[in-house]
Ligand code: SF4
């Protein structure tokens with residue numbers, strides 16, 4: 110399991126500093142590395158457009 114970012118992402122940057130595993134990469138749409146994600150949900154809690162969900 111890992112959290113995933115869907116195409117609702119507006120690249121606002123709010124999630125990236127919340128990740129304790131440094132699993133989120135910047136881009137036109139941000140991307141979570143499933144090898145690093147521990148399902149803590151910290152990123153999903155701060156996303157203003159609810160683009161982050163458990164896979
Ligand atoms: S769920 Fe937690 S570990 Fe996974 S990407 Fe979000 S903040 Fe990082």
Ligand code: SF4
Pocket residue numbers: 114117118119120121122123124125139155156157158159160161
């Ligand atoms: S907080 Fe949400 S909208 Fe902002 S960069 Fe992360 S996934 Fe994209």
